[in-house]
Amino acid sequence: xxxxxxxxxEIMGERGVSNRPExxxxxxxxxxxxxxxxxxxxxxxxxxxxxxxxxxxxNREKIPVVPMGNGMALTGLxxxxxxxxxxxxxxxxxxxxVNEMARYVVVEGGTSQGMLxxxxxxxxxxxxxxxxxxxxxxxxxxxxxLHGQGCLTQQYGFxxxxxxxxxxxxxxxxxxxxxxxxxxxxxxxxGPSLPDLSGLFLGWLGTTGIFTKVGLKLYPNKKIREMxxxxxxxxxxxxEIIYKLTHLEMLEDLIAWFQPKPLMFxxxxxxxxxxxxxxxxxxxxxxxxxxxxxxxxxxxxxxxxMNVQAxxxxxxxxxxxxxxxxxxxxxxxxxxYSGPITLIELYPQFAAKxxxxxxxxxxxxxxxxxxxxxxxxxMFSISFAFNRADPAMMERxxxxxxxxxxxxxxxxxxxxxxxxxxxxxxxxxxxxNTLKLLRMIKKNLDPHGIMxxxxxxxxx
Amino acid sequence: MxxxxxxxxxxxxxxxxxxxxxxxxxxxxxxxxxxYKAFGWDTFSPGGRMWLIRAWLNKELETSPHFSRILYSCVxxxxxxxxxxxxxxxxYLLNVFEEAKAELVNEGRIPPEVRDYFKAVSVNGxxxxxxxxxxxxxxxxxxxxxxxxxxxxxxxxxxxxxDEVGQRMARSVGQLLSETGVSIGILGKEETCDGHEVKVLGxxxxxxxxxxxxxxxxxxxxxxxxxxxDPHALNVFRKDYPKLRxxxxxxxYTEILSQxxxxxxxxxxxxxxxxxxxxxxxxGRHNLILEPPREVLKGLPGIELVEMRRKGLSxxxxxxxxxxxxxxxxxxxxxxxxxxxxxxxxxxxxxxxxVACPQCAKMLDDAIKSEGQEDWLExxxxxxxxNRVRSK
Numbered sequence: 001x002x003x004x005x006x007x008x009x010e011i012m013g014e015r016g017v018s019n020r021p022e023x024x025x026x027x028x029x030x031x032x033x034x035x036x037x038x039x040x041x042x043x044x045x046x047x048x049x050x051x052x053x054x055x056x057x058x059n060r061e062k063i064p065v066v067p068m069g070n071g072m073a074l075t076g077l078x079x080x081x082x083x084x085x086x087x088x089x090x091x092x093x094x095x096x097x098v099n100e101m102a103r104y105v106v107v108e109g110g111t112s113q114g115m116l117x118x119x120x121x122x123x124x125x126x127x128x129x130x131x132x133x134x135x136x137x138x139x140x141x142x143x144x145x146l147h148g149q150g151c152l153t154q155q156y157g158f159x160x161x162x163x164x165x166x167x168x169x170x171x172x173x174x175x176x177x178x179x180x181x182x183x184x185x186x187x188x189x190x191g192p193s194l195p196d197l198s199g200l201f202l203g204w205l206g207t208t209g210i211f212t213k214v215g216l217k218l219y220p221n222k223k224i225r226e227m228x229x230x231x232x233x234x235x236x237x238x239x240e241i242i243y244k245l246t247h248l249e250m251l252e253d254l255i256a257w258f259q260p261k262p263l264m265f266x267x268x269x270x271x272x273x274x275x276x277x278x279x280x281x282x283x284x285x286x287x288x289x290x291x292x293x294x295x296x297x298x299x300x301x302x303x304x305x306m307n308v309q310a311x312x313x314x315x316x317x318x319x320x321x322x323x324x325x326x327x328x329x330x331x332x333x334x335x336x337y338s339g340p341i342t343l344i345e346l347y348p349q350f351a352a353k354x355x356x357x358x359x360x361x362x363x364x365x366x367x368x369x370x371x372x373x374x375x376x377x378x379m380f381s382i383s384f385a386f387n388r389a390d391p392a393m394m395e396r397x398x399x400x401x402x403x404x405x406x407x408x409x410x411x412x413x414x415x416x417x418x419x420x421x422x423x424x425x426x427x428x429x430x431x432x433n434t435l436k437l438l439r440m441i442k443k444n445l446d447p448h449g450i451m452x453x454x455x456x457x458x459x460x
Numbered sequence: 461m462x463x464x465x466x467x468x469x470x471x472x473x474x475x476x477x478x479x480x481x482x483x484x485x486x487x488x489x490x491x492x493x494x495x496y497k498a499f500g501w502d503t504f505s506p507g508g509r510m511w512l513i514r515a516w517l518n519k520e521l522e523t524s525p526h527f528s529r530i531l532y533s534c535v536x537x538x539x540x541x542x543x544x545x546x547x548x549x550x551x552y553l554l555n556v557f558e559e560a561k562a563e564l565v566n567e568g569r570i571p572p573e574v575r576d577y578f579k580a581v582s583v584n585g586x587x588x589x590x591x592x593x594x595x596x597x598x599x600x601x602x603x604x605x606x607x608x609x610x611x612x613x614x615x616x617x618x619x620x621x622x623d624e625v626g627q628r629m630a631r632s633v634g635q636l637l638s639e640t641g642v643s644i645g646i647l648g649k650e651e652t653c654d655g656h657e658v659k660v661l662g663x664x665x666x667x668x669x670x671x672x673x674x675x676x677x678x679x680x681x682x683x684x685x686x687x688x689x690d691p692h693a694l695n696v697f698r699k700d701y702p703k704l705r706x707x708x709x710x711x712x713y714t715e716i717l718s719q720x721x722x723x724x725x726x727x728x729x730x731x732x733x734x735x736x737x738x739x740x741x742x743x744g745r746h747n748l749i750l751e752p753p754r755e756v757l758k759g760l761p762g763i764e765l766v767e768m769r770r771k772g773l774s775x776x777x778x779x780x781x782x783x784x785x786x787x788x789x790x791x792x793x794x795x796x797x798x799x800x801x802x803x804x805x806x807x808x809x810x811x812x813x814x815v816a817c818p819q820c821a822k823m824l825d826d827a828i829k830s831e832g833q834e835d836w837l838e839x840x841x842x843x844x845x846x847n848r849v850r851s852k
Contacts, residue, residue, distance in 0.1 A: 090500075
């Protein structure tokens with residue numbers, strides 16, 4: 001393997017490649033519960049040309065390549081299951097273009113969510129993007145490659161739906177532009193009115209190519225952002241509450257959450273309702289509409305709006321630091337979640353399952369369901385915190401998550417950012433012809449199976 | 461022989477989630493961890509260090525020159541402890557890094573640059589390997605008196621005593637304080653190293669010896685109040701000397717200057733200049749002295765203060781902290797933190813970068829040269845700027 005290292009140094013320079021034990025150890029794991037597996041090399045490209053050359057080398061030598069953002073999917077998607085090269089994309093973090101009138105941005109493949117947020121605030125205060133609740137170090141490319149969600153998902157769909165063009169290094173090393181940038185200088189459409197080739201890459205978890213540029217739609221940044229929290233102790237009412245709220249077509253974001261600690265939250269279901277406006281008049285109008293929409297639940301004593309003043313600073317943060325802080329509840333530095341995409345009407349069943357699993361495996365839970373696209377579906381997170389210094393607890397969390405995924409599939413849901421075992425469960429449930437198509441596409445794009453191998457692969 | 465690695469805070473190291481909030485300033489505008497910015501590997505970020513230290517304590521990783529570089533390239537700027545999202549954990553991040561370095565010292569597996577630093581301080585009493593007799597030469601011709609019974613000891617530290625840029629700054633501050641009637645005395649050739657960098661680099665034994673010697677000396681001379689030139693000295697006098705029963709009232713010179721300006725005790729004329737201010741980490745983040753330097757600048761007629769994008773608690777370190785001023789484990793090149801900081805200063809359109817730390821002054825001065833910007837930008841300490849505005 002010495003020649004491979006030398007070839008990588010030739011492409012990357014000394015600063016861009018490592019096979020030292022420290023980087024090999026670190027880049028062989030993520031913060032979730034899956035066991036690590038070491039890469040043979042880690043590279044950190046600064047240019048598209050470097051990405052291409054490394055992929056060409058890997059394709060020629062049949063070496064696995066695993067693209068990585070900040071590694072916060074938590075489901076082992078950046079663990080190099082078969083060794084090879086981990087490609088840390090974060091040095092490619094330039095914001096290349098903002099088209100203010102067409103409301104889109106073009107970023108390099110390692111640009112972080114936080115830097116884009118800061119850039120827009122500094123230079124384009126009228127625009128915003130759909131920031132996920134993940135830490136700001138997570139990258140835009142990684143987020144869309146796994147169909148991430150964000151604060152505008154209720155309005156506009158998955159963050160991957162907001163992609164407005166891609167530049168991808170294919171597993172064979174060719175550079176390919178997807179959507180309007182394939183025809184000209186503009187990045188306003190990832191597909192329509194062409195055949196939407198972005199579907200060959202979005203959601204494939206880095207198994208069909210490496211994003212070197214992402215075009216992303218931006219949205220109006222209203223002057224005022226506000227929130228309310230509606231509380232009910234009846235899980236069975238949550239779907240109807242969401243239905244009435246989404247009927248308004250006024251909300252920025254809508255999240256239904258429950259957790260047992262602190263005790264003031266126990267046995268209640270909370271709906272955090274975010275809305276925006278350009279004037280106090282607009283805000284008050286929307287607030288009134290929201291209150292009116294839920295008045296019948298208040299009249300029936302099934303729920304009410306809670307005082308949010310104490311919680312507001314934390315809940316208005318974007319991203320919310322408190323979400324990462326869940327990892328420290330057992331004083332142990334970890335949490336992981338199964339986040340199936342499913343129907344909102346199944347909320348009560350999923351909520352019951354969370355509590356059942358937490359009791360069965362003796363783990364600490366938290367759940368937050370984000371409404372997607374005005375109520376067509378939700379991402380229902382089943383989160384369990386663990387203590388990294390307690391291997392037995394980590395194993396219990398792993399089993400609880402496996403069972404949660406089995407349950408989600410049984411209920412007709414789709415696992416979100418599934419780990420390699422959940423992918424296999426998913427493929428087992430999949431229509432055979434759909435699976436055949438998936439394999440055919442993957443085989444054609446990646447004939448040597450070098451891209452993030454072990455993922456979206458059939459059992460040997 | 462099997463060596464059992466131990467650090468005081470080993471029981472919390474696993475609590476790092478490596479979420480990466482620690483890499484950023486409060487508003488996420490750019491990576492704010494200088495060593496991560498310089499090296500570009502996650503292993504050089506605070507979370508990377510925590511995870512590697514855990515693996516190293518568990519014997520999953522061996523001590524190596526690269527591991528030592530990862531630890532010693534931390535500039536101890538404290539951005540990570542401010543941005544980490546875990547209460548009751550984040551307060552100990554820097555302790556963990558310092559303890560791991562101390563354990564490397566115990567193992568005898570430290571980088572040559574760090575070893576040489578310790579040797580120089582141990583043998584010569586300063587990292588410059590200069591004679592102790594020459595320690596007070598920075599004050600020659602200023603008329604500053606040895607400390608006897610003045611209100612304050614003016615402590616300049618190793619950089620102020622021996623480094624050319626530091627000496628210039630020490631002379632300027634000393635002269636200004638003296639001429640404006642502040643009752644100060646100096647230790648001259650009796651002054652010894654405060655030990656701050658020795659401690660941060662993990663040589664706890666040498667640090668304790670230096671600190672105890674200083675404390676004894678200060679007490680013997682009846683010193684109760686100290687004005688420091690260097691925020692690093694301020695930090696160690698305020699935070700660590702009390703643990704060794706060295707309790708003194710410690711000020712940074714910018715705090716005294718701001719009082720003098722506020723009370724109109726310095727006659728000022730006018731000096732037209734656009735100035736940006738670089739917050740030293742040990743003044744700002746570590747001791748929350750953010751406003752006094754700015755009050756000085758705002759009180760100077762003709763001076764327009766233009767802030768850099770990262771300022772105050774989100775300021776980007778010059779890269780000299782954590783002993784790197786002497787050991788330079790961060791290295792040079794385009795990703796050198798001081799060069800990045802100078803580019804940020806240039807973006808403001810300022811013609812002067814005002815500083816309040818001799819280590820920052822030297823780092824940024826060098827960076828201006830590396831960037832070839834000597835004709836456009838100069839580094840001045842706050843007292844030098846005040847001297848330009850003073851009525852002659």
